[in-house]
Amino acid sequence: MDTPTDVLHRVFGYDSFREGQQEIIDHVVAGGDALVLMPTGGGKSLCYQIPALVRRGVGVVISPLIALMQDQVDALRALGVRAGFLNSTQDFDERQLVESEFLAGELDLLYLAPERLRVDATLRLLAKGEISVFAIDEAHCVAQWGHDFRPDYLELSRLHELWPEVPRIALTATATPATHAEISTRLGLDQARHFVASFDRPNIQYRIAPKNEPKRQLLDFLRTEHPDESGIVYCMSRSSVDKIAEFLVDNGIAAVPYHAGLDARTRALHQSRFLREEGLTVVATIAFGMGIDKPDVRFVAHLDLPKSLEGYYQETGRAGRDGLPATAWMAYGLHDVVQHRRMAMEGDDAHRRRQVNHLDAMLALCETVGCRRTMLLDYFGQKGSQPCGNCDTCQTPPSSWDGTVPAQKVLSTVLRLARERRQKFGVGQVVDILLGKKTAKVLQHGHETLKVFGVGADLGNTEWHGVVRQLLAQGLLAVESDHGTLVLTDESAAVLRGQREVPLRRDTLLRPARTKTATSGGKSTPAAVELPAEAAPVFERLRSWRGAVAKEQGVPAYVIFHDATLREIATMMPSSLAELSNVNGVGENKLAKYGEQVLETLQEDDPTS
Incomplete structure (x- = not known):
């Protein structure tokens, strides 16, 4: 049996795991349940793909991403992984082919949309095969008040009831502590091992x-x-x-x-x-x-x-x-x-x-x-x-500045409109009153006679809009849902009485320069540096070759090789298949399939020279 490290190198073309990956993979390979919180780009997919390739049977991946399953399967097949999917986009013959491959043990990974598990035929199919691991991707979809709630995810706790011996791994890139707890409870993973990686995306x-x-x-x-x-x-x-x-x-x-x-x-x-x-x-x-x-x-x-x-x-x-x-x-x-x-x-x-x-x-x-x-x-x-x-x-x-007086002027205007005229208005009218603008709307309502009319001439229109925005952000003003008019809040009185200061952020339109920041951990760091000048045209030749191959095969370019891999090839300039095999992202299958083409592309003369 291959070890996880063997599979990482042979199939995916990497020499070492990113931070946290190996501990998760070893735990699942040993049969343990896991709940994994790891940022996008942190390598979550390997945490279930490698256990599926190491353990006996087929890894079943529950994913809500029907529109992307074909590309996910294409990417795995390009690596030599036997992958398939079942979802509502397939016709009867396509589904039957995948089902027969599953029953014959000819798949390593099977992707399912969550609603498929509510179909008895799917459960009967899974019961006839040997399952190595259940992976629940985008697990935050189970959180009822989350941003991507999917009702079908609420049924996934049944997996453990029906297959108690099969390890489960639930993964998400987005979870507050409260969402984390909800995922754990709803999927029955309170007794599982929880792995929480850094949410930082330094690049x-x-x-x-x-x-x-x-x-x-x-x-x-x-x-x-x-x-x-x-x-x-x-x-x-x-x-x-x-x-x-x-x-x-x-x-x-x-x-x-x-x-x-x-x-x-x-x-x-x-x-x-x-x-x-x-x-x-x-x-x-x-x-x-x-x-x-x-x-x-x-x-x-x-x-x-x-x-x-x-x-x-x-x-x-x-x-x-x-x-x-x-x-x-x-x-x-x-x-x-x-x-x-x-x-x-x-x-x-x-x-x-x-x-x-x-x-x-x-x-x-x-x-x-x-x-x-x-x-x-x-x-x-x-x-x-x-x-x-x-x-x-x-x-x-x-910088921040003391916006207490401007805040009092805004709040006072809203208060006077409500008390003296029994009126409510939106931001534009309040700002026009502060600036002393005798617009048709101001004159129509007699707002030029208000005591606050023109008291805001020290700031411009844009600045007053910024003040109102920040008062709303701080909860010192509110907006009525029906008409979008401004009203005071319980917090407003303290500002009007001078009992609370109001610091405001000074807006700046300056654009900071872009900096090049490499990711930390794993093997992505070397690829995140700037390309040497001499490598740039080689990288572009490799991209052109990749684009042509991807178009011919009808797959996204990254299924052939990621940019990071092409950048490393352009920098290292390998002259043999053995040297090319040392590049991150070049596994056995891709080396055999594309290696000679890559070396030929490297030997081409630069057409721009």
């Missing part, structure tokens, strides 16, 4: 910019920092997705939209293009992305505020899975806060409390003057982290 630079013509900000970000690179842009609404995708295309950026309003064929086509093409941007709602295996996503941009830090971390985690530098960029403004405050007040009391807590944590990240990475890690239970030096607040530290 991702987190940046949040105040909104100032966000479409143009996004275009500048893509053109100056990520030209011709793959990435994801998240928007809240379908209409915004369509408009932003069209705007990018009109400005020379290759982009496609993705949202639930598109027909299934178009969504599948756009997802397939994103996985297979290089340099394509997908503009999407949060319906896109869970489980995306594309390793070379160089940026994730948000043009609207995510609903929670769990969602933000999950979405930004789709960048830089290969360990190379990537950017998580967001444009954030007053409208985001108003809209989310309104939505947070909908539903029953319990739902409102959860939504408000999620929003408060998200706003705290946006408004912090400290290290964003430290705050993120703290939220996920990783306390005491040091400032990273690689987020915007570390590289361009924002």
Whole structure:
């Protein structure tokens, strides 16, 4: 029987495990249950793939990612792993073929959508075969108030009842301590061993910019920092997705939209293009992305505020899975806060409390003057982290200022409108009153006669919007859900009476320089350094070769080799198959399949020289 280390080297082409992997794998190989919390790009899949290859039988992987199963199976088959899947996209003959392979012991891994386990025929099929391990991927889907809840996941506790001797491993990249506990309870894993790795993604630079013509900000970000690179842009609404995708295309950026309003064929086509093409941007709602295996996503941009830090971390985690530098960029403004405050007040009391807590944590990240990475890690239970030096607040530290008097002016305006006129208005009218603008709306309601009219001439329109945004973020103002009007909160009185100071963050539009930060641990670190000048054209030749092979085979380019592997080949310039076999990511099957082609590509003359 192969050892896990043998399989790691022979099949996957790596000499050593990343931090934490071997302990998890050894535990599962020995028959133990495990709950694994590990960041995206940390190597979660190996934690169940290797036990499935080492233990007798077939590893059954429960995954919600129907649209991606084909690519996952293709990637494994490229490694020489016998993999298959069963889901609703297959016809009868396709399912029958996979089922016969499973019964004949001709599969190493079988991927199932969770709803398949509610079909008696599937349970009967599994009962006839030999199962080595059950892997429950994206396990946070079991958390009822999580950001990707899937009701079918609630049934997965049955696996242990039906197959008590088969080890189970549940894995997720996103879980607060509370979500962690919920996963454990709902999947019956309280007695399992829990492995919690660091949630840090040091290769991702987190940046949040105040909104100032966000479409143009996004275009500048893509053109100056990520030209011709793959990435994801998240928007809240379908209409915004369509408009932003069209705007990018009109400005020379290759982009496609993705949202639930598109027909299934178009969504599948756009997802397939994103996985297979290089340099394509997908503009999407949060319906896109869970489980995306594309390793070379160089940026994730948000043009609207995510609903929670769990969602933000999950979405930004789709960048830089290969360990190379990537950017998580967001444009954030007053409208985001108003809209989310309104939505947070909908539903029953319990739902409102959860939504408000999620929003408060998200706003705290946006408004912090400290290290964003430290705050993120703290939220996920990783306390005491040091400032990273690689987020915007570390590289361009924002200053804070005493905003007590401006806060009193805003709150006083809202109070006077309510008391003296029995009126409520939105942000724009409040700011116009403070600035002393005699607009038609101001004159219509006689607001120029208010005592606070014109008392805010010391600040500009943008600055006042920033003050209101931060008052909303701090809970010193609230938004009524029905009309979006501003109202005071229980906390407002202390500010108006001068009993509470209001520190505010001074917005800056400066863009920090990108830094190249390698990942820590494992074998991804050498690949994360800058390419030597002489290796750059070789890397591009290898990418061109890979693209042609991927197109011929109808698979994503990363199924052939990851960028990190090509970069290492370009730097090392191996001259024999033996030397090539020492490169990270070159296992036996890929060496036999592509080795000679790679060596021939390396020997080609540079067409640009």
